Amino acid sequence: MARAIWLVLDSLGLGGAPDAVAYGDEGADTFGHIAAACAADARGPLRLPNLTRLGLPQAHALSVGAPAPGFENLPEPASLWGCMAERSSGKDTPSGHWESAGVVLETAFGLFDAPENTFPPELLDALVTRGRLPGVLGNCHASGTEIIARLGEEHIASGKPIVYTSADSVFQIAAHEEHFGLQRLLDLCVLARELLGPWNIGRVIARPFIGTARDGYVRTGNRRDYALEPPAPTLLDVARAAGREVVSVGKISDIFAARGVTRALKGNGHDALFDATLSAMAETGDGALIATNFVDFDSVYGHRRNALGYGVALEHFDARLPEVLAALRPHDLLVMSADHGCDPTWPGSDHTRERVPLLAFAPGIAGRALGRRDSFADLGQGIATHLGLARLAHGRCFLTETAP
Ligand SMILES: O=P(O)(O)O[C@H]1O[C@H](CO)[C@@H](O)[C@H]1O
Numbered sequence: 001m002a003r004a005i006w007l008v009l010d011s012l013g014l015g016g017a018p019d020a021v022a023y024g025d026e027g028a029d030t031f032g033h034i035a036a037a038c039a040a041d042a043r044g045p046l047r048l049p050n051l052t053r054l055g056l057p058q059a060h061a062l063s064v065g066a067p068a069p070g071f072e073n074l075p076e077p078a079s080l081w082g083c084m085a086e087r088s089s090g091k092d093t094p095s096g097h098w099e100s101a102g103v104v105l106e107t108a109f110g111l112f113d114a115p116e117n118t119f120p121p122e123l124l125d126a127l128v129t130r131g132r133l134p135g136v137l138g139n140c141h142a143s144g145t146e147i148i149a150r151l152g153e154e155h156i157a158s159g160k161p162i163v164y165t166s167a168d169s170v171f172q173i174a175a176h177e178e179h180f181g182l183q184r185l186l187d188l189c190v191l192a193r194e195l196l197g198p199w200n201i202g203r204v205i206a207r208p209f210i211g212t213a214r215d216g217y218v219r220t221g222n223r224r225d226y227a228l229e230p231p232a233p234t235l236l237d238v239a240r241a242a243g244r245e246v247v248s249v250g251k252i253s254d255i256f257a258a259r260g261v262t263r264a265l266k267g268n269g270h271d272a273l274f275d276a277t278l279s280a281m282a283e284t285g286d287g288a289l290i291a292t293n294f295v296d297f298d299s300v301y302g303h304r305r306n307a308l309g310y311g312v313a314l315e316h317f318d319a320r321l322p323e324v325l326a327a328l329r330p331h332d333l334l335v336m337s338a339d340h341g342c343d344p345t346w347p348g349s350d351h352t353r354e355r356v357p358l359l360a361f362a363p364g365i366a367g368r369a370l371g372r373r374d375s376f377a378d379l380g381q382g383i384a385t386h387l388g389l390a391r392l393a394h395g396r397c398f399l400t401e402t403a404p
């Protein structure tokens with residue numbers, strides 16, 4: 001029986017979203033602008049031989065109407081290749097993943113818009129009282145690395161955790177793993193998740209860090225995301241209900257609030273995530289769904305506006321892809337996509353509304369264009385078909401149904 005391996009390259013947008021202007025993101029193009037930055041740099045153009053064989057730069061050219069710098073002469077892909085626009089309101093990680101798994105969000109998550117004094121006083125008061133805190137720091141929009149550099153010392157001296165957000169529907173809490181305590185931070189995030197109910201905030205994120213004022217502070221791999229539950233059954237729920245193994249690698253389980261997941265593997269860094277994906281591929285049986293999120297593209301490079309670093313990470317991903325291809329069994333389907341953009345050349349530090357790739361490969365498959373799809377849900381519908389599961393509520397199966 002068939003298996004499906006779904007790799008999410010977190011934030012690898014392809015530009016071209018038809019509604020980008022409504023998000024202030026007209027012209028944002030994560031892949032195209034990374035390619036341009038690399039081509040203009042002494043390091044030279046991006047080199048992605050495996051992703052080019054599987055249609056990534058071709059899907060980008062389809063999305064924006066022109067090839068990215070360094071990708072002008074493209075071969076016919078040996079895969080199913082295309083791009084998808086998001087129908088859900090928002091450009092965040094949960095809505096991007098949930099829609100890919102067949103759940104389109106009609107009502108956007110809540111947002112905290114004010115750049116300063118951002119959170120409602122009653123929310124912070126409840127967090128301080130019930131969390132037995134001396135107070136909180138931050139209470140603003142911020143980049144996570146910048147705010148720990150600015151407030152890390154005061155946090156350690158005062159014992160007050162740092163709370164902040166972004167243009168996404170997130171409530172983030174940063175605290176020092178040793179001075180504040182990791183478990184205490186995670187417990188505080190569980191409390192915040194409960195208190196945020198009335199504001200419909202997509203995610204609470206624990207942002208533990210270590211280090212000193214003298215040597216600098218660094219965030220650790222102990223980040224945890226506490227997402228709302230998807231409002232309807234996702235591909236993962238349907239697979240699990242049909243008795244299938246559903247293996248999450250990395251952040252997937254957190255993003256789906258563990259719903260539909262039968263086993264969760266963690267890994268810090270893309271090498272560890274590849275290793276965990278390969279062991280899941282070696283260990284799971286027929287009918288399984290394995291889903292991996294490669295988060296560093298987003299959190300280490302996209303939000304940090306590091307286009308060259310993002311390029312190097314893409315080349316590293318490309319270099320490890322043959323290991324996944326070699327581990328495919330005869331009836332396996334490999335699918336690659338993204339959940340939103342995060343253009344490292346764009347102003348600010350937030351996500352960008354863009355189309356994302358839809359690439360699918362199976363041993364012996366003939367290459368074929370999938371076109372510009374009008375929902376991420378086409379991905380989930382295709383995987384459901386491949387796995388022989390019930391049809392999902394949204395999406396046109398990319399294996400059997402053409403784009404409109
Ligand atoms: O700046 P950092 O802490 O990485 O936070 C970023 O990560 C969050 C989740 O993707 C985004 O909403 C953005 O705020």
Ligand SMILES: [Mn+2]
Pocket residue numbers: 010011092093298339340
């Ligand atoms: Mn994401």
Ligand SMILES: [Mn+2]
Pocket residue numbers: 011093298299303342351
């Ligand atoms: Mn992000």
